Amino acid sequence: MNAFIRKCAGLALAGAALFGSIAHGADKPPVLIGLDAEFGHKTSTSAQAIQRGMEIAIDEINRKGGVLGGRKLELVITDNRSIPAMGVDNLRELARRPDLVAVFGGKFTPVVMESVPVAHELGIPLMAPWSSADGITDHDRKPSYSFRLSLKDAWAATALLRFAREERNASRVGVILPNTAWGRSNQAALAREAGRAGITVVGERWYNWGDKSLIEVYQEVRKLGAQAVILVANEGEGGVLVREVAALPDAERLPLVSHWGVTGGALGALAGDALQKVDLTVVQTFSFIGARSPTAERVMAALETRYGIDRPEKIRSPVGVAHAYDLTHILARAIDKAGSADRRKIRDALERLGPYDGLVRRYNPPFTPDRHDALSGSDVFMARYMPDDTLIPVPWRTRKPR
Missing domain, CATH: 3.40.50.2300 (Response regulator)
Known part of the structure; x- marks a missing residue:
């Protein structure tokens, strides 16, 4: 009987320890990523495409334990309606959140171009998965806080x-x-x-x-x-x-x-x-049609499960999905390399990442101190x-x- 009681007590202690561990993990605040895009633009599908790519990547990262030893990534969305002044206001509002480490932009170049100097003023990484103006990354601000995985004009x-x-x-x-x-x-x-x-x-x-x-x-x-x-x-x-x-x-x-x-x-x-x-x-720069890599198949499966998109032909604004997916994974790697949610350290880490096999291509590496564009002209078709x-x-x- 005493042995049975000792066994039950041991199980209870183990259960309590496990519960405490889970509770401790649950207490860790999430790491926030902002997305400011043209959701209110009546005919645009690009903002939704970027959101989907980010959500699929965030889900994959969180199922593997998140970042920084167990902190989940969480997406915070704002709508600039393709209006530059609204984009700047949204960027400032997002940057006030202490655990928000970076802001992704949308399709409209005028919004992102107006956001570039503000991102540098605030010291927050500005991630561009669509907008293409050369000046988003080609500028004299040092250190640069703008990073692009997209086309250049x-x-x-x-x-x-x-x-x-x-x-x-x-x-x-x-x-x-x-x-x-x-x-x-x-x-x-x-x-x-x-x-x-x-x-x-x-x-x-x-x-x-x-x-x-x-x-x-x-x-x-x-x-x-x-x-x-x-x-x-x-x-x-x-x-x-x-x-x-x-x-x-x-x-x-x-x-x-x-x-x-x-x-x-x-x-x-x-x-x-x-x-x-x-x-x-x-x-x-990318098409899901004919893409046969394990990553492409995994993303397609997620598109069907989450959004009911069962064929590559049904994906609207496909480059938005693909670019945002890869850029989110790259940002998560930078967060872990930085070892904190400090924006400056994450910015520095983005320039020092190793190779990454993504959906669009192999990045070797994605960025360097002298190159803040992850793609190249050879990706264009x-x-x-x-x-x-x-x-x-x-x-x-x-x-x-x-």
Whole structure:
């Protein structure tokens, strides 16, 4: 009987110790990551894509024990509605939270560009999984707090021009740009790269966000002798131009070689059947279609379980999912390397990580003190829309392999 009592007492003590351990782990505060993106933008799907990539990565990290010896990661979301002033206010509000270690931005470059100096003022890492303006990472602020795993406009310009020349036989192009920081970034990049690509830019035309028609600027560059049009647009204005070009006679429909802003929203719904009447190709950095790595299969399984997305073709704004997933894993590694939730130490650690095999590519390493872009120009390819709104890669005969 005494032996039985001793055994029960031992089990009770063990149970109490286990409960105490669990309770102690539960008492550890979470490490917070902010996401400020354009959730209130009516036609955008990019913010939701970034959120999903982050949530899948956070779930994987937390199931393996979290960071810093058992602290869970937790996502804090704010909505800037694509308005720069709101983005800056949201960044300041997020930075007031002491356990929040970094803020991810959304698609809209003007918001992120306005946030860059504020992030450096506050000393908080600003993570860019979509926005592409060169100035997000190419600046003189030292140490730099902006880190990007995404396209750069310089790389986009090279791809757009080379594709127009090599695949659409266009030696003369017109350029249509938004009157924003993103548009100005692309204008500079295209002007710089055109000569190297052996292409003449016959004319540049600008439009404002919200314009109800772009056909006038399109016809202006066409009449200047453009054989193709380089389009820098989001889904709203892109959908407008696609519909307008589709309504023209066949002889007036030039190929549209587009930056990827149009893929960050409901372009298929906005353009309708016109999308199949226009030769539109868009720049991309990742596709789940044909991706067969264990990581891709794991992310696809999570997309189905969490969001009911059972096929790669159904993923909207796929680069947002993929980039945010990899960037979240990279940030978690930096948190552990820093050994604390101190933002400065995490910033330093982001520059000193080892290789990481991610969803998009192998990073060797993701960042260095002199390079805060995790991707490169060799990751860029072109894609087009199918009738079911699926975005599929386009074969490119002379594209250099990664």
